[in-house]
Amino acid sequence: MISADVQSLASDLSVAVVRLTRHLRGRRSDSPISLTQLSALSTLRREGSMTPGLLAARERVQPPSMTRVIASLSELGLVERTPHPTDGRQIIVTPTPAGRSLVDDENSAREAWMTDQLGILGDHQIQVLRDAVDIINSIVNETE
Numbered sequence: 288m289i290s291a292d293v294q295s296l297a298s299d300l301s302v303a304v305v306r307l308t309r310h311l312r313g314r315r316s317d318s319p320i321s322l323t324q325l326s327a328l329s330t331l332r333r334e335g336s337m338t339p340g341l342l343a344a345r346e347r348v349q350p351p352s353m354t355r356v357i358a359s360l361s362e363l364g365l366v367e368r369t370p371h372p373t374d375g376r377q378i379i380v381t382p383t384p385a386g387r388s389l390v391d392d393e394n395s396a397r398e399a400w401m402t403d404q405l406g407i408l409g410d411h412q413i414q415v416l417r418d419a420v421d422i423i424n425s426i427v428n429e430t431e
Contacts, residue, residue: 336381
C-alpha cells in the first residue's frame with residue numbers, strides 16, 4: 288500500500304514539474320516551430336538520423352502524426368529526407384544545419400534561464416537537485 292506521504296509527494300512533484308516546464312517553454316516565445324516539432328528535431332539532433340518510424344517510436348506518437356511533423360519541418364528547411372540506403376520503402380530524416388542551429392538556440396535560451404535560477408541557490412540545494420535529477424532519470428529510464 289502506498290502511503291499518503293508518497294501520494295502527496297507524487298502530486299507535489301507533478302505540479303512542480305509542470306510549472307518548471309511552463310517556465311522553460313516561456314523562453315521560446317518567438318520560436319518558429321511548435322513544441323512537438325521541437326521535440327522531434329531535438330531527438331534527431333541528439334540521436335542522429337533515423338527513419339520516421341523510429342522517430343515516431345522515440346517520440347511516442349503514431350507514425351502518421353510523425354509523418355506530418357517531418358513534412359512541416361522539411362517545408363521549413365529544418366530536416367532533409369533522403370532514401371534509405373538498403374530499404375527502398377523507407378527514408379532517413381536528418382536535421383539540416385538550420386535545424387541543428389535552431390535546437391541549439393532553443394537549448395541555450397532554456398539553459399541560460401535555468402543557470403540564472405540555479406545561481407541563487409546554496410551548495411546544499413544544488414546537491415539536492417543533482418540527486419533529484421539522478422532519481423528522476425532513473426524513474427524515466429525504467430519506464431522507457
